[in-house]
Amino acid sequence: MTSSNFRSWPLFLVLGVISMPLVIMYVYLFVDTVTDTTAGSLIPDRFTLHHWRFLWEEPETGRVSIWTVTLNTFIFAICTTLINVSASVTAGYALSRLNMPFKRFFLGGILTLHAFPTITLIISIFLILQMIGLYNTLIGVILVKTALELPFGIWIMKGFFDNVPWEIEMAGLQDGASRFTVWWKLVLPQVQPGVAALAVFVFLSAWSEFILPQVLAPSGSAQVLSTYLSNLIFDDIKPDFNMFKSVGVFYALPVIVVYLIFNKQLMNIYGGGTKG
């Protein structure tokens, strides 16, 4: 933006000042995890890796190793993403293209569910999980999280499928491909940016999910990072805030990595091959 009648530096200045607290917070979050500060001072004065000891030290009795918890979180997020994406691309296609009965009813239902405040369901979900024996298991949380995220995914994917020209499917059928091949080889690649965006979205949403694991799988081997993190300050008599911050950074790292990797996919939207 170097046009002569638009100077960009005032804008940058204003934005810089507004976002300064955020930047300072992040900087301190990171700096505090590798330093110690003398009480009463704002400036850290000693370098230490002490706050990261949770990574290599044996956990205290009654606590679970961070690595188990991390593995749990990955299983939770990845399973939720896989189930959600595969259900969304099939259901979204069906709602967008197939001439099925009760289509309007389904669409209305999905919209309603999407707008529904999920937290109000938590007690009944809790009871159901306990009844079928999935309380305090990872599978239970995965199923519940997937179910609650599904309406959003289906709705988004339906929107993407709606934008794929009919002619591409007609051409595919005419070329001798089965309905499934057409969907798999011709239509799905057109909505690939949508699939990528949805997958990233669901993954991050599951990764940062706190309430569901807290209520439905609160203890022991089914813990995920968010509940681990909260237990860290609730349980201790003398909370170690710097270690809390370190776990926080550790918890945030995969999110940053996911953004860095999928940034391109999210931005790279296909230009259509049809000229109109």
Place this chain on the structure above:
Amino acid sequence: MRISIENFTKSFGDTTVIEDMSLEIGDGEMLALLGPSGCGKSTTLFAICGIHRMNAGRLLFGDADVTEVSSQKRNVGVVFQNYALYPHMNVYENIAFPLKVRKESRAEVDRKVQEIADLVHIGELLQRRPVQLSGGQQQRVALARALIRKPDILLLDEPLANLDAKLRLEMRSEIRRIQLATGITAVLVTHDQVEAMSMCDRIAIMDKGRIVQLSTPKDMYENPSSAFVAGFLGNPPIAFLEGTVADGGFRLANSRVTLPVPSGIELPGDGAPIRFGVRPEFFQPGNPLKVSGKVSFVEIQGREELYDVTLENGAVLRSIQAQSAGFRLGEDVSWGIAQDKVLAFGPDGNRL
């Protein structure tokens, strides 16, 4: 492959688009379905390729009844109006897709793609993506993809509608060349009479779901069965004179001028409203049957000049003349109609 459509009826919900239509297309023939938008020509095309189910009637390819056969098994190649290329595949993959679906061997696919790419002159574009191609090139790719399986029938749905004028001219002859080279039976859907006349062996002109006339381009131009057909073919279009039958002649409306009626036309009784259709090339200064009027519009087209002449009763006749005829706007002229070329239409629009 011969195509026979027998008593074809198609409706969407309560709207009947096509009712009881029958049409026969000969082996190796190229037929145009011509008509205004909404006349049912695309519906007919999609019924032939199997995208639309027929509500009633039969469809035969050769002697085989394919009415209930699915699109995939009909062996019909289709070129869509917007080409419908697969955007995520390059040109090679696009053309090879129908063969890949049939699981043909790599070497076989390679050979066939090369062969068809040479036929449609896109041999050097195989690694490009559809977005990197011009409209004409996309069109050629779509043609290649439709032809690679050696289909029995080629269907073209407004293939030239998205091209600019110059390319349209080029692709017109290209499509015809490829059709003749492969000897394939082809159906072209278009609303452009020039395309239909220049590319096809026969034209089926459609209106409101019916075939109004089915004939060769030349015959249809010279012997239209109705005022609708006469008005649809020809550019600049035919001009109509309103009038009535009076004393065995044609009395122009709001005028005392009576024109003699060409021989061989059976007139209805005196006072019946009829119309004369005069094509621009048959209204010339040199012809004997004179009518007078004022030049009300001049269009210089380089090789030809186009004039509108407003007669005393307000009717307008068109004339197309060779270069440098040099008439000016507002000039009073008295030009002649070629009497034996006049087309007369009855009150219902049918030819007399």
